Amino acid sequence: MPLTLSHQETDHDAVIALDGELDLATASDLAELASELIKGGADNIIMDAEHLNFCDSSGLRTLVSIANDLRPSGGTVAIRNAQPIVLRVLELTGLDRTVLVTQDPYIRP
Numbered sequence: 001m002p003l004t005l006s007h008q009e010t011d012h013d014a015v016i017a018l019d020g021e022l023d024l025a026t027a028s029d030l031a032e033l034a035s036e037l038i039k040g041g042a043d044n045i046i047m048d049a050e051h052l053n054f055c056d057s058s059g060l061r062t063l064v065s066i067a068n069d070l071r072p073s074g075g076t077v078a079i080r081n082a083q084p085i086v087l088r089v090l091e092l093t094g095l096d097r098t099v100l101v102t103q104d105p106y107i108r109p
Contacts, residue, residue, distance in 0.1 A: 001053075002026065005033055014042035019051035022059030030059070034066045043075040050081035055089055067099050076100060 003026035004019040014037040022030060034045055045066055067077040078100040082090065090096045 003029060005029060007033060007037065009037070009040075009042060012041065012043035013046055014040075014044070015046045015048055017048040017051070021054040022052060022062070023054065023056040024058040027058040027062040031062045031065060034062075035069070038066075038069055038075075043070070043073060045070065045075070045077050047077065047079045048081055049079050049083065049086055052086055053083060055086050060089070060093055060095055063095060063099060078102065080104060 001021045003022055005016055006019075007014055007016045009015075014034075016030070016033060016037075018030070020026070037045065047063070063077060063079070070076055076099065079086075079090065080102050082101065082103075087096075087101065090099075090101055095101075
């Protein structure tokens with residue numbers, strides 16, 4: 001299944017809505033969009049994962065890379081509204097300790 005990305009920017013935050021599967025075939029699309037948003041001035045990236053139904057190691061690597069890109073400026077990555085299967089992957093890999101993971105739809109890092 002493909003990944004559909006949409007985004008909106010508010011102040012210094014960018015919210016990226018992910019719909020579909022974040023995997024080897026789609027991770028580069030997320031990386032490219034996040035890079036553009038960071039270059040455009042986004043201090044924080046909030047991933048709305050409500051409709052993300054799969055994430056493999058390529059997707060996890062991309063999330064870590066985005067977090068690393070934001071870290072020097074004090075920014076962070078937040079993942080909100082993740083489905084239970086995605087939450088489990090984040091917990092098993094320890095990524096939930098690298099990025100902010102929340103079910104609060106209004107969270108700001």
